[in-house]
Ligand code: FES
């Protein structure tokens with residue numbers, strides 16, 4: 472580690488709640504299982520479930536989101552669809568079947584369902600039965616290279632769920648990371664700006680953000696939460712947290728991408744698979760056009776080849792969590808991702824939020840937990856939750872240095 476990579480000598484203020492009695496939370500902030508307050512909260516929003524590029528035309532695949540299984544398929548028209556995982560006849564898995572046009576046929580006894588979920592063919596049954604059978608079907612759209620599904624009751628909210636940059640450039644979708652812990656740990660980490668000076672010290676990827684420690688403050692908005700990180704210079708790094716699980720932030724380029732394209736602005740979705748696993752689905756906006764875009768794409772192709780040849784980030788992180796190898800010595804083309812997974816999943820599958828010692832630098836986490844707790848309590852007690860709005864296009868993240 473060279474001097475530039477060392478964590479700042481002055482650590483954050485000492486935790487102030489160490490001696491206070493642990494406060495009991497009366498709602499489970501982490502769960503998103505169906506029917507729970509957390510599950511009902513999350514299902515009010517569009518949720519990113521995967522990358523568009525991973526769903527070829529005419530193919531179906533199984534997905535698991537918020538502890539429930541579904542089938543995702545792309546019709547021959549190019550439209551993505553999301554339906555229940557199992558056929559309502561005798562529960563065969565629908566992803567094993569055939570996509571026909573924009574319909575899908577079950578592999579077990581050939582029942583076919585149209586793009587609205589209506590059963591339209593039952594080869595071995597009498598006419599008239601099919602119209603009495605439906606399969607669960609969920610609104611499904613695509614945006615920023617990702618597939619989004621609305622799993623909630625009633626009409627889906629406006630789509631897209633948030634605006635993106637309108638400046639020239641490209642949207643670049645990152646590799647999907649499977650992270651072995653609850654989604655809220657990662658969403659909270661995205662509100663924890665102080666961690667970058669320590670967690671990412673080895674490798675120096677975040678050196679520009681680590682020169683001093685920002686003072687964090689937050690503000691609730693009608694679309695989520697704004698977080699400010701004020702630097703000694705007076706400059707403020709502004710980050711947007713869109714309810715329920717998306718962080719829009721400007722980040723350092725991935726390893727190997729320095730020098731081309733600058734710092735990308737990313738839309739980072741933390742999608743629960745179940746209560747103990749989640750996905751990182753990240754779309755980045757990079758301001759490159761013309762020749763610069765060509766150079767960026769060439770570098771990106773090299774980066775992808777390097778990452779494909781390396782061991783999966785989550786595997787390396789798991790070894791670190793198990794005490795194999797030394798955190799500070801690890802080298803990997805996606806080092807910052809390995810570091811984040813090791814630290815966040817290392818908190819446990821579901822972090823113990825009742826016995827932590829939060830300090831002033833945790834203002835982002837405290838701010839979001841207050842909002843989430845209030846919302847989950849309202850849902851648990853049968854009161855009306857907040858009416859969230861689509862974020863305005865003119866509120867954007869800033870770099871802050
Ligand atoms: S289980 Fe699907 S057609 Fe029988």
Ligand SMILES: [Fe+2]
Nearest residue numbers: 667670671811
């Ligand atoms: Fe990080």
